[in-house]
Amino acid sequence: MQMSGAQMVCEALIKEGVTTVFGYPGGAIMNVYDEIYKQNGFEHILNRHEQASVHAADGYARSTGKVGVAMVTSGPGFTNAVTGLATAYMDSIPMVVISGQVPLSLIGTDGFQEIDAVGISRPCTKHNYLVKSVEELPRIIKEAFYIAKSGRPGPVLVDIPKDITAEMGEFDYPKEIHIPTYKPNYKGNDRQIKKAAQAIKKAKKPIFYIGGGAVLSNASEEVRALTKLTQIPAVETLMARGVMGAGNPLLLGMLGMHGNYASNMAMSETDLVISLGARFDDRVTGKLSEFAKYADVIHIDIDPANIGKLVDVDYPIVGDVKRVVEKLLQVLKDVNPDNYRAWREILGRYDELHPQSYQDSDEVLKPQWVIERIGELLGEKVIITSDVGQHQMWAAQHFPFERPRQWINSGGLGTMGFGFPAALGTKRGNPDKIVVNITGDGSILMNVQELVTASEHKIPVINVILNNHFLGMVRQWQTFFYDKRYSETDLSYQPDFKALAEACGGIGYNVTTKEEFDAALEDAIEKDKVCFMNVAINRLENVLPMVPSGGALYNMLLEHKDQ
C-alpha cells in the first residue's frame, strides 16, 4: 500500500500493538504529528517536557512489560530525551523512541534544530537508526521493536529525517525479522546448568542473589518455586524488589549500600552466590575484594558481557533467568533442604540481632512510617514509583512489595525527576491500580511541569513528597563524611506545594501528623485527581543501615548519633 513515511510510522505503531504514545511535537516531527491527528489507533499523551515523555514511556514499559513508545522532535527535543534514554538503558527497559531529524539534504550543515542524534545516543541506547530512505522505514521500525524487547532489553532510537516522513512509499510491514548478526541466547547450556546444580547441592551456605533480570524475564513464579524447593535464602537488589514477595520467609531483604544487616552478612559469609539476573553493581557489592570473599559464583545472565565483568565466575550460564530456573527446578528435585538448615538459622539470628527497623516518633512524622502506612492501607492495589534519594531507599527498605513490577524506580542511572512522569506512564498502563509516586522535595521539582500533563489527561497519580527541606541523600553524606558542611543542600526555600498543585489543576495537601496523612490519602483516592501530598518529615533522618562508599558490605553503619 502506498503511503507517506509519516503514515507508515503510525501504521507500524498500530501493528506493534501500541496503544499509548508519550511525546511532544516540533518542526522536524510535524509530518508524523499530522498523521497522529488523523488516526485513532493509539492515544497520544502530551507531556510538558521531552524528558518526561521518555520517562513516562519507561514507566509504562516497566509496569506492563510491553515496549514503551515516546516521540520527540529533532535538536533540543532529542537532547531533552537523552536522560530518559540513558535511564532506560541502565535498567534494560524495552523502549522505542522516535525522533524527528532535519531533512537528509540538511544533515551535516548545522541546520536549524539539527543535532547528531545517533551519535549522541550511541552509548545510551541498545541500538539506534538514522533512516536514510522511506523504503527501509517499515523494516527499521519492526527491527527496533524486536531489538528493544528481545535478549537483554533496552531502548532503541529511530531518527527520521523530515523529508522521509513526507515521501510516499510502499508500506509492507514485515512479518519476520531477519538480523543475522543478532541472535540472543535464551536457553542456557544444559551441562553448565547441571554443574551449577551439583555446586548448589554441595554448598553449605548458598544464597540466591536476585536482580532486575528476574523481573524483566517474568521469572518471579519460578524463582519463588526454586527457593521453596531448596529452602535456600534469598536477597534482592533494588531492582528486584517484589520478586520474592514481602512475607516470604526465605527473603532476607535488600542487599547493598542500604541493605539490611542479615542480607549483607549473608553475602559476606556465603560459600556459593547464585546470581539470577543481577550484575554486581558497585552499590550492591561495596568493596569488591571483600564481596562474597569465600564464595564460588554461579552467574545466570542473558548478557554474556555481564558475566565475569566484575567478579570471577565459576559457573557462567548465559540465558534467560526464567528458562534457566525452570531447568534448575528439574535438576534440583532431589536436593536436601536440610543441608542448609544451620545456615538459615545463622541468618535468622542475624536478622533478630539487627532487623530492618526505625525509631518511630509521636512528635514528627517519620518517612519510614509513611511508607509502611501506604503499604498497610493500599497493599497489592498500589504500584509505587519513586524518584532518587533518601525517599527511594526508604521505600525500597520499608514498603511491603508483594509482586514484581510493583516497584518502579531508576536504579542504574539514579535519575532525579524520574518518578512523577514514570508514574503517569504506569497509571496509563495500569488504570485499575492506584499509583503512588514516593518522592522528595528535591526530586519532585525536576519534572514538576507534569502536573499539567496529569491534569489535562486526567491521570490521577498521588505524589507523596517526603519533605525534609533538604537534598536529603547528599545532606546525609555531608553529615557522615563532610563534617556537616551542608554545601548547597538546604532546600528551605521551596514552593507552596499545595498551591502549586492546585494552580495546575490538581489537589494539594499539607500533612504533618499521622491522622492528616491517613485522611489525605483517603481523600486523594476518592477525588481521583493528580495530587501533591506535602508531608513534613523529620529533617535529619538518615537512611540506615549504610555501607560507606567503597567499604566492605559487613562494615555497616547501623545507627548514627544524629538520629
Add this chain to the structure above:
Amino acid sequence: MQKVRRVISVIVMNESSVLARVTSLFAGRGYNIDSLTVAPIPESDLSHITIVTFGSPKVIEQIIKQLHKLIPTLKVIEHDEMVEKEMVLIKFPIGENLSNIQALCNAYNGGIVNVGVDMVIAMASDEPVRIGHFVEAAQRYSPCEIVRSGVVAIER
C-alpha cells in the same frame, strides 16, 4: 594485572556508522586502540575490522564481549595464532644513498615505489614487529615522513 597485546578481528555488517559504534565503544569504556584497519570483505555486505589493543586479560575479555554485543557485529575473532602483516610507506630525500635504501627495503619485502624530483618513497610490508625494526633502521637515511598502515591479521 599484566597487560597483554591482542589482535582482534571483528566482522561487521558494512553499514553506515558501524565503525563509529566500534570506536565509541572503545572510547566510552576506556579501552586502548593501538591500531585499527577496516575494509569491506569482497563479494559480501560485510566489513573486516582489525584492532590491535592492550589490556589486562579481564579487559580483553570484556572488549570481546562488548564488541559482540553490538547489533551489527557478526563475529569476533581473537586468537593467539594470527598471521599478522603491516605495511609502511617512508619518504626519503633523494640525496640519500638510494641503493642502501633499496637493499634495506628488500630485507623487509619492499622496495622503492616512487621517485620524484626531491623525494623517493619506499615501502615495506612485514610482521608488525619487523616493521618496527625497519622504521628504526630507516632513521639513518633522514626520513621526512612515515606512514604505517596498521595491522591486518588472519587466523592460521
